[in-house]
Amino acid sequence: MSSARILDGKATAAEIRADLAERVAALRARDVVPGLGTVLIGDDPGSHAYVRGKHRDCAQVGIESIQVELPATATQEEVEAEVRRLNADPACTGFIVQLPLPRGLDANRVLALMDPAKDADGLHPANLGWLVHGEPAPLPCTPRGIVALLRRYDVELAGAEVCVIGRGITVGRPLGLILTRRSENATVTLCHTGTKDLAAHVRNADIVVAAAGVPGLIRADMVRPGAAVLDVGITRTDAGLVGDVDPGVREVAGWLAPMPGGVGPMTRAMLLTNVVEAAEAATGR
């Protein structure tokens, strides 16, 4: 029985970081110092781990770190005050608000308050709007990472049937917009919890992106032999982290981006890329 080739996000992200370290050194030589701010609210262990990882990555490539932490009891006004502070801080050239926010906080209002020019996540409504219009703007990190990973391994996008499972703003919705641009030219079916026959849509796909957060949702019998399958789901269980893709898929798929080691590291690398690109653009390169 054959086994899928691995879309290695860990190795690809390391290559991207090496390139970014050189670009940051060139910026610093011209007295331009990129600085990433993060706003982390509450005590979700996953969010804390991701933010720690983002700052570790920054240190590795020479980007300065500004860390803001608030308790889960923070009010909307307190969160918005921190966003205003980062908007005004010249040492912060880009920032993110770690999602999801604790219950009771309005993430859309917080994202809309960010300076779109400092939106390192591409989640400000103006930047998502530019994506709809097909104009340049920072792209959300996970979808950008998915496209970069597929391109790194020469997985054909033009004309491909792509089944995306999940309609959230960090992955599914923007991924559909990116993959249907002329430069990617894929055909996208966006599935979600209301999709009637998920298996039929998955079976029709050359590329499957599972971002539903439902452990083992994609089984081997649903996947077209040879298809590329990317596991974006992460569920924390007592037994550890579990993805959306059942391990048996490895025997049917042509390509597999596993969890861990596939799309997650690419998300982190694309955040750094957005920060560096914004700093380069601000100085005319």
Ligand SMILES: Nc1nc2c(c(=O)[nH]1)N[C@@H](CN(C=O)c1ccc(C(=O)N[C@@H](CCC(=O)O)C(=O)O)cc1)CN2
């Ligand atoms: N403001 C944002 N919030 C969230 C985003 C985002 O892009 N911007 N995405 C996710 C969380 N996330 C980054 O923030 C993220 C998720 C997973 C990984 C990762 O490297 N995962 C590892 C496995 C997990 C682990 O080892 O703990 C992997 O796949 O290898 C990085 C970043 C939601 N929130």
